[in-house]
Amino acid sequence: MSLAIAGMGWVTPLGNGVDAVWERLLRGDEASATPICEQFADRSYSAFRVPESAVTGLAHPRLRRASVISRFAAIAGLEALQAAGVKVDSQNAGRIALIFAISNGGVIYTKRFYRDVVETGAQSASPLLFPETVFNAPASHLAAILGVTGTTYTVVGDGAVGLLAIKMAEDVMMDKSLDYCLVVGTEEVDWLLCDAYRRWRLLRSAPPIEPFGKQKRGMILSEGAGAIVLAREGPITVERAHPGGCYRKRGEAEEILKRILRDVSQVEIDFVISSANGTFIDQAEQGALEQVIPDAITYAAKPALGESVGASGLWQVILGAQALRHGELPPVLHADPTISLRLARSRMAVAGARRAVILSSGVNQQVAGLRLALR
């Protein structure tokens, strides 16, 4: 079963809106890093953040107390539905499924809630903050805004979770009573996350992200949301979604990626949207790509947009769909010229491209892949 992408929505540190972000990427723009500090720590980090002004326009009672992660998701989800021409009403509310991909969830409010418990005791714990710490809070807010009454799932995982959510959407859409599935990936950045990834030696102190570099200098975190509306018919399809895999040790990631790539590249592949982010996963993806589809052009957006973890898979799918639709790939930023992969080193025409592979490798043991096709 192939599902079509009927609409897309995008909230990124480079701006909101699919066409606007796409234009900036084609121009070779890169998000600006901002420092993130914490009151109890001397160390600060750099992250690509969505400007606060970009998420203040959406007024809904359910978002009044919600964290930015829910606002990102709502803006992207509503853009995707509008682009698909889908208006949710009482007649079709049960015919639309909602699937969320999340990695770290509402970390800002979780930290704030627990800080009160640690600093002043359990009696200070906020009953207003606690519900926002739950993984499915963003999904429940968007379901309430839209009035969706049927299937709503929040899927949790690492950077691969966006593609796993799309695979789940494919399974959910086996129910023929459903017309659409809105898949949203969303993430917010906090100092705590930066510190955690730094202690895990996966974060670098300042940009750039250098994809596929020999030295794994690390990633820069970012935030935002990506959303796609999956429908029964449309010009761009998710032609093949692999159920993904889990690597036990980092050294196994490449082998599992090869299996996934072999599965999704049984037809000619024109280009690949890689999830290279300056960490160990780049080596695994490079090794798999060179072995399985060495001739495919590879694009990696994380040097421009940052590592948005739960949102990143959806961002990659939007990029793949845009490239198929427009016949162009943006330039891969900060890539060493000696890298042996066929990278899109400058804005590159891929006119006539029919198929793209999206490869998502998470740093917490999950990998996934899918194939998009232009009909």
Add this chain to the structure above:
Amino acid sequence: MAQLGSTKGVKTSERVAVVAAGVVSPLGFGLAETLNSLRRAKDCVTAVTRFSVAECHCKTAGQIPDDRLLAGLNTGLRAKRLHRASHMMIHALREAVMQVPQFEPELTIIGTTSGGMSYGEQYYRSLCRSENLRHAPTWIANYPAQKPVIDAQEEVLGVSVPCQVIANACASGTNAIGHAFECVRSGRYQRVLTGGYDALSELVFTGFDSLQASTPEKCRPFDRHRAGMVLGEGAAILALENLELARKRGAAILAEIVGYGISTDNFHITQPDPSGVGPRHAMERALQSAQISADEVDYINAHGTATIFNDAAEGKAISQLFNGVPVSSTKSMMGHSLGAAGAVEAVISLLALRHQFLPPNINFEALDDSLDLNVVANESRSAVVRMALSNSFGFGGTNASILIRRVEA
């Protein structure tokens, strides 16, 4: 109603067997201990020992003792680093796999709400107090929600299986089983491991306490004097297989999952619609999905948290749909294990079907005047149980119900 048709010539309405199950909860380690606790109506809620609850309204929870949880497992350095949730998953999966050693899952679908949350708490506390952060990489690596699933697969199966982790708050476990059921029923998968897990954590405990959802008293679902929930923890696994294929290979079939219903009521992020419309739709959809009528259900394992609002909404929905069907909330015995609850309660329903009894709703004195329910009060009862319904509802207005049928040997 899920309309299952034919897609590209693939038959898309397969029957779904439960061929193995494993469980660890405050009720016990494994199916036999769980059955024994259920039959004896054992109260497994005890004073919280894992963290200080001095400032909390509620002081109790259903807890799994660490001495048993960690005993007998791999004692290597890696095993020591694993989160308690991973150990729970390992116990549950090991029990299930021992029943079907040849089971090769294509997919694992697991529900949880908080992953390795207590490691996140340790990390944050150490940061705030400028304490030694030598163990921080271990805490961070073992915190993600998928980690206990991958750990259990590695430890028990020795292979990596694609996994989907559903975090739909307290409905997660039932959602995971329901989605796994749909995956096998659609014909897209033959064998799926499913279930749920959650380990007690301070953040979640204080969260429910801050909402005044938890009680300093006994947990009394559907009782006139109910005052709230108590938390619990646990893990449960079900191995689902295409029933026809399971029969062909001569597998023992523990039960059949026949229906799944999901609904979202959008009323409030923490409270159900008082009309009971969300739970009612989930139960109705499960009945429609199974193509059975309400009078074919012999037992309902209710969500029954013992909060004022949940039990009122769920009780209303049950009485609107069912006429005097025995109902119990086994949370009264072991607390609410959140993402594990739906999976543990599916196993309890399976035991009720296998052993022909009704699990009890303990601490029960008198039915809430506004409810019309046939509560299995305080003691388990022998009964003919051919079909069981298990409910789970969660924050965000997410509601899920599954129907499990007895399969004659």
